[in-house]
Amino acid sequence: MTDWTLVTGANRGLGLEFVRQQLADGASVVATCRHPGKATALNQLAAEHPGHLKVLPLDVGDTRSRDELVREWPMAAGEDARIGLLINNAGVLHSGERFGTLSADVLDDSLRINVTGPLLLTQALAPLLADGARVANLSSQLGSIANTGRFGTPSYAISKAAQNMATVQLAHALRARGIVVVALHPGWVQTDMGGAGASEVPEASVAGLRRVIAGLRDADSGRFLDFNGKALPW
Template sequence: MPEWTLVTGANRGLGLEFVRQRLAAGAPVVATCRQPGRATALNALAGEHPGHLKVLPLDAIDPRSRAELVRELPLAIGKGGRIDLLVNNAGVLHGGERFGHLDGDTLEHSLRTNAVAPLLLTQALAPWLAGGARVANLSSQLGSIAGTTRFGTPSYAISKAALNMATVQLAHALRERGVVVVALHPGWVRTNMGGGQASEAPDESVAGLLRVIDGLSASDSGQFLDWTGARLPW
C-alpha cells in the first residue's frame, strides 16, 4: 500500500504549496481544511490528480471533527495505508494586540489552534503513522523565547512556544516507533498571514522545508529548525 502525506490547513498558503510539491514528487496526499467546498485551488488540484489527492474536512480545534477525520481516513488511504509525512500547518495569527488590552479569548484560541490541536491530532493519527514517519509542526521563530527582543503578537508567539514543547513531547512519545517529530520555521513567507512584504516565496519556503524533512535522522527528533536546516534557539 502507498504511504501518504497528510497536510492540515491545505486550502491556501504554505499548506496548499505542500500539497502541490508532494503531488509533483509523486506522493499521494490527504489535504484537510475547514471548508473543502470553498477550497477552489485545492479542488482543482484534486481534479488534476484523481486518486492521488483526497480532500477531507477538518476543523483541527474541534474534537468531533478530529474524530470524524480518523473515521474517514481508512476510506481515503485504504485499509493498509499509512502516513509517512504529517504536516501540521493549520494555524492562526491574531493581529492588533496591544499590552493593556490583551484578551483571554484570543490567547485561548491561539493556544488551541496553534499548539493543542497539532498535539491532539498527531495523537489521534498515531496509529496510521508508518514506522520512520515524519511529523512536521509548522512553528515560527517568534516562538523562540531566547530570540524574543520586543513585545509583539503575544498570543501567536506564546502559542508557537507551546507548540515547540508539544513537539518535544511528541518526539519522546513516538521515538520507539522511529517517528521523527520536528518544529519548523518556514521563514517570513508571502502568504495571507505573512503579508506581501515578506522575504520568502511560498514555493521556495516549502521546497526548503521538504529538503530539511527529507534529510532528517532519528537524532533530529525534537529539534527546532528553520527552512534552511539551521537550528533555532528555544
C-alpha cells in the same frame, strides 16, 4: 503499499504549496481544511491528480472534527494506508494585539488551534502513522524565547513556544517507533498570514522545508529548525 502525506490547513499558503510540491513528486496526499467546498485551488488539484489527492474537512481545534478525520481515513486512503509524512500546518495569528487590551478569548483561541489541535491530532493519528514516519509541526521563530526582543503578536508567540514544547513531547512519545517529530520555521513568507512584504515566497520556503524533512535522521527528533536546516534557539 504507498505511505500518504497528510497536510492540515491545506486550502491556501504554505499548506497548499506543500500539497502542490508533494503531488508533483508523485506522492499521494490527503489535504484537510475547514471548508473543502470553498477550497477552489485544492479541488482543482484533485481533478488534475485523480486518485492521488483526497480533500477532507478538518477543524484542527475541534475534538469531533479530529475524530471524524480518523474515522474517514480508511475510506479516503484505504484500509491499510499509513501516513508517512504529517504536516501540521494549520494555524492562526491574531493581529492588532496591544498590551493593556489582551483578551482571554484570543489567547485561548491561539492555544487551541496552534498547540492543542496539532498535539491531539497527532495523538489521534498515531495508530495510522507508519513506523519511521516524519511529523513536521510548522512553528515560527517568534516562538523562540531566546530570540524575543520586543513585545508583539503575544498570543501567536506564546502559542508557538508552547507548540515547540509539544513537539519535544511528541518526539519522546513516538521515538520507539522511529518516528521523527520536528518544529520547523518556514521563514517570513508571502502568505495571507505573512503579508505581501515578507522576504520569502511559498515555493522556496516549502522546497527548503521539504529538503530539511527529507534529510532528517532519528537524532533530529525534537529539534527546532528553519527552512534551511539551521537550528534555532528555544
